[in-house]
Amino acid sequence: MPKEPFNFPKADILVIDDTPENLNLLSAMLTEQGYKVRSVTKGSTGLRGANAVPPDLILLDVNMPEMNGYEVCQHLKASDRTREIPVIFISALGDVLDKVKAFAVGGVDYITKPFQLEEVLARIENHLTIWKLQQQLQAQNERLQQEIRDRAKAEEKFTKVFRSSPNPIAIATISEARFIDVNPSFLKMSGYCLEEVIGNTVAELNLGKEAVAIAQTIQLLSDTGPLYNQEFELSTKSGEVKTILLSIELIDLSGVQCALLIANDITERKRLENEFISLVSHELRTPLTSTMGALDLLGAGQLGTLTEQGQKVLSIATTNTERLIRLINDILDLERMKSVKIFMQKVKCNAADLLIMATETMQAMADKLQVKLIVHPLAIELWADPDRLLQTLTNLISNAIKFSEPGDTVWVSATLAEHKGVELRENDRSSTQSTLLPGFLLITIRDEGRGIPKDKLQIIFERFQQVDASDSRNKGGTGLGLAICRNIVQQHNGKIWVESILGEGSTFYVLLPLAAF
Ligand code: ADP
Numbered sequence: 001m002p003k004e005p006f007n008f009p010k011a012d013i014l015v016i017d018d019t020p021e022n023l024n025l026l027s028a029m030l031t032e033q034g035y036k037v038r039s040v041t042k043g044s045t046g047l048r049g050a051n052a053v054p055p056d057l058i059l060l061d062v063n064m065p066e067m068n069g070y071e072v073c074q075h076l077k078a079s080d081r082t083r084e085i086p087v088i089f090i091s092a093l094g095d096v097l098d099k100v101k102a103f104a105v106g107g108v109d110y111i112t113k114p115f116q117l118e119e120v121l122a123r124i125e126n127h128l129t130i131w132k133l134q135q136q137l138q139a140q141n142e143r144l145q146q147e148i149r150d151r152a153k154a155e156e157k158f159t160k161v162f163r164s165s166p167n168p169i170a171i172a173t174i175s176e177a178r179f180i181d182v183n184p185s186f187l188k189m190s191g192y193c194l195e196e197v198i199g200n201t202v203a204e205l206n207l208g209k210e211a212v213a214i215a216q217t218i219q220l221l222s223d224t225g226p227l228y229n230q231e232f233e234l235s236t237k238s239g240e241v242k243t244i245l246l247s248i249e250l251i252d253l254s255g256v257q258c259a260l261l262i263a264n265d266i267t268e269r270k271r272l273e274n275e276f277i278s279l280v281s282h283e284l285r286t287p288l289t290s291t292m293g294a295l296d297l298l299g300a301g302q303l304g305t306l307t308e309q310g311q312k313v314l315s316i317a318t319t320n321t322e323r324l325i326r327l328i329n330d331i332l333d334l335e336r337m338k339s340v341k342i343f344m345q346k347v348k349c350n351a352a353d354l355l356i357m358a359t360e361t362m363q364a365m366a367d368k369l370q371v372k373l374i375v376h377p378l379a380i381e382l383w384a385d386p387d388r389l390l391q392t393l394t395n396l397i398s399n400a401i402k403f404s405e406p407g408d409t410v411w412v413s414a415t416l417a418e419h420k421g422v423e424l425r426e427n428d429r430s431s432t433q434s435t436l437l438p439g440f441l442l443i444t445i446r447d448e449g450r451g452i453p454k455d456k457l458q459i460i461f462e463r464f465q466q467v468d469a470s471d472s473r474n475k476g477g478t479g480l481g482l483a484i485c486r487n488i489v490q491q492h493n494g495k496i497w498v499e500s501i502l503g504e505g506s507t508f509y510v511l512l513p514l515a516a517f
Contacts, residue, residue, distance in 0.1 A: 248260070385492070
């Protein structure tokens with residue numbers, strides 16, 4: 001008979017039979033088929049062998065002196081080491097096989113003489129397959145159990161981190177900006193209890209004038225990407241205003257798109273910083289203004305004619321003084337904007353006018369640096385502070401020109417960006433009415449300049465953050481422009497972000513709601 005390939009190579013079969021002819025026959029037959037066969041003539045020897053090296057299957061004679069097959073099987077099933085091994089009983093010609101007993105003591109099958117080779121092999125292979133599958137199932141089960149234990153441990157770890165984090169953390173749905181979980185630090189900072197927070201939207205919780213902006217940021221998260229360390233003011237339940245740095249990241253919780261909000265309460269730090277900044281700025285502005293006046297006098301030649309070398313030194317002093325004044329003005333600007341005293345003067349204005357005005361203002365700079373400026377305006381009305389938006393656009397265009405090479409192009413364009421699927425519900429949550437958010441204006445300022453490294457894309461919107469420490473020296477900037485832009489855009493309930501490929505260019509995006517809400 002041809003030797004068939006066996007699925008489980010090296011299957012080890014122990015044959016226990018006191019009749020040498022049987023043993024020889026089975027042994028030869030199985031070896032021929034590629035099995036590894038061990039044969040013994042006594043039950044006790046078989047038990048020892050099975051215990052020493054458990055086989056994959058045992059063929060066990062029923063009738064044996066000393067210890068019969070049933071007893072051997074009982075011993076096998078009593079030991080942890082051999083319990084799982086499938087046992088097939090063999091009954092010789094004329095033996096009385098008690099089938100019920102064979103199964104009762106743990107046998108899986110029986111073979112009666114005369115052996116029919118195909119039948120014996122089929123039964124052996126069946127039981128080996130079943131046994132292997134059982135083993136696999138058991139291993140899989142153990143792996144799953146371990147996985148469940150590991151997951152439970154990880155979950156416990158993360159729950160503990162969430163609960164005991166000193167940073168306020170909240171989870172809200174993206175669709176409605178509705179709180180689904182917050183940690184104790186969040187409750188401590190906001191003054192609300194858990195029941196007052198869960199189920200409410202960010203806008204409903206009365207977190208102050210910037211709550212709508214936060215809700216907006218959450219709802220636009222899938223479009224505009226995560227937010228890192230943006231400054232917001234938050235009112236607590238008792239009405240106290242806190243300054244927080246807020247990071248928002250998109251997470252998927254069992255198929256539900258959620259926002260993970262991590263806050264950092266910087267109220268005290270901010271107060272000290274503000275005090276320090278206004279003190280230093282005011283103290284510096286007065287002497288600097290008078291220095292500038294003195295330099296102007298020198299430059300005008302009213303105090304005598306300067307040598308060529310003197311003119312050069314004076315020009316350096318003037319450039320640097322101008323830069324310092326710009327820096328201080330930017331700092332004061334930013335602080336003034338942040339303090340509640342100055343509000344945006346929002347009026348109806350036309351996006352096309354703003355874009356054209358901004359590019360016209362920057363045209364001279366573009367010409368000087370041999371950068372081509374192309375504008376694609378969009379005539380659409382929006383509710384905004386035109387001066388502040390102009391300031392934002394000129395700053396972005398100036399940066400785009402500044403970080404381009406001669407011969408490069410800067411494109412300024414605007415398109416309508418209807419934001420699908422974002423809904424603001426009425427305050428009354430039982431109401432089925434929902435108001436669609438207004439459309440958005442998306443302004444893009446694209447350049448072919450040096451680009452911005454990936455790890456700086458977020459941070460450049462923070463104060464004094466520059467890609468290169470020498471940027472302020474070489475390019476005359478202050479590192480405050482983008483912080484001011486972000487602030488202005490934020491006060492319009494909009495969003496500003498940048499995409500860039502190093503060495504290929506950057507695109508700054510300003511997304512603004514068309515109508516006030
Ligand atoms: P600055 O006054 O230095 O321009 P900004 O806040 O406007 O300050 O910009 C911060 C930094 O971001 C810049 O110093 C520069 O490193 C980087 N940056 C801004 N715009 C661009 C741009 N279009 N291309 C490359 N880098 C830019």
